[in-house]
Amino acid sequence: MKKQIFESCKNQLTEQISGLQTELQGYKSAVSDETKSSVGDKYETGRAMLHLEQERLYKQxxxxxxxxxxxxxxxxxxCKKVQPGSLVKTSQGLFYFAVGLGQVKVDDLTAFCVSLKSPIGQALLNCEVGEVVSFQQQKWEVLEII
Known part of the structure; x- marks a missing residue:
């Protein structure tokens, strides 16, 4: 189960990276086309907008x-405690403490991929099976660490 969730996260990030690279290639072509076909202020504005968009995509x-x-x-x-890479079954759901990707579905299973830097990650960090923490005015019990 943990391996499937890991693979799903990995695939999601790989697709995101691939999509961003494709989009960046499109902007590189657009900048090249803009250089060939435009003159004057309109050219400078269009080129600047394309560069801003490229910069945003590079950051993403x-x-x-x-x-x-x-x-x-x-x-x-x-591990016996919640650590990076832990798949944790709690009384409030299943959490994979890796990177913040949100909800991931694998077969009929739903897990939430969150960072340990997130509020719930900080609340559950280093907890052991059976421990109960209070988070968002609810009691969260660690049922299993996978």
Missing amino acids: LAEAERLYNLLISLPNQV
Whole structure:
């Protein structure tokens, strides 16, 4: 189960990276076309807008690559405490503490992929099976660490 969730996260990030790279290639072509066909102020404005969009995409790509590298560097071991890479079954749901990707569905299973830097990650960090924490005015019990 943990391996399937890991693979789903990895695939999601790979697709995101690929999509951003494709989009960036399109903007590179657009900048080239803009250079060939435009003159004057309109040219400068169009070119500046394309460069701003490219810059935004480069930032998104860098973040997606950072998350991917973080994900694949996580240990694949079962710990007694909630740590990076832990799949944790709580009384409130299933959480994979890796990177913040949100809800991931694998077969009929739904897990929430969150960072340990997130509020719930901070609340559950280093908890053991059986521990109960209070989070968002609810009691969260750690039922299993996978």
